[in-house]
Structures are given as C-alpha cells and as structure tokens.
Amino acid sequence: MKHEDTSDWYSSHRIANKYAGYKVLLEKASGRVLGAHVFGPHADDVINLFALAIRAGMAASDVRNVLYAYPSVSGDITYMV
Numbered sequence: 001m002k003h004e005d006t007s008d009w010y011s012s013h014r015i016a017n018k019y020a021g022y023k024v025l026l027e028k029a030s031g032r033v034l035g036a037h038v039f040g041p042h043a044d045d046v047i048n049l050f051a052l053a054i055r056a057g058m059a060a061s062d063v064r065n066v067l068y069a070y071p072s073v074s075g076d077i078t079y080m081v
Helices: 043-056 060-064 074-080
Strands: 002-005 021-026 033-039
Touching: 033 043, 043 060, 043 074, 060 074
Parallel strands: none
Antiparallel strands: 002 021, 021 033
C-alpha cells in the first residue's frame, strides 16, 4: 500500500488547492493494482484511470509507463504507483 498527502505537489500548488491525497493498493507478489482512493481536484478523472488499470489487471510498472499529459493531475499517477 502506498499513500501520501499530495497537497504540496506542483499540480495542487498550480491551482491553489490545499487538500489532496491518495492511497493505492498493490498486490505484493505481482505489483498488480488492486484498488485506489483519490481525493482532490480531478479525482474523478484519476480514479477512472485506476479503474481501467484494475479491470485490465495492470501492474504498477505498466501504469507508470503510460504517457500522461503534463502538467495535469493524471500525470501524477506515475508517482502514485
């Protein structure tokens, strides 16, 4: 499990957001994404990407290698896994 307060990340500072965070659940043996919690701006878009990763059985390394738009909150996914 990985979790962090992301309110000090650039994507939060850029829009003056005070509160943001996440928790990602990974299978220890395979690194497969099992679940995710996201709160903050654009959490709806980010959680949809995690839902796709879960449904596709993607490992954290697969999610990390996707090319995301920058600067954007979805671009922060590479740091979340």
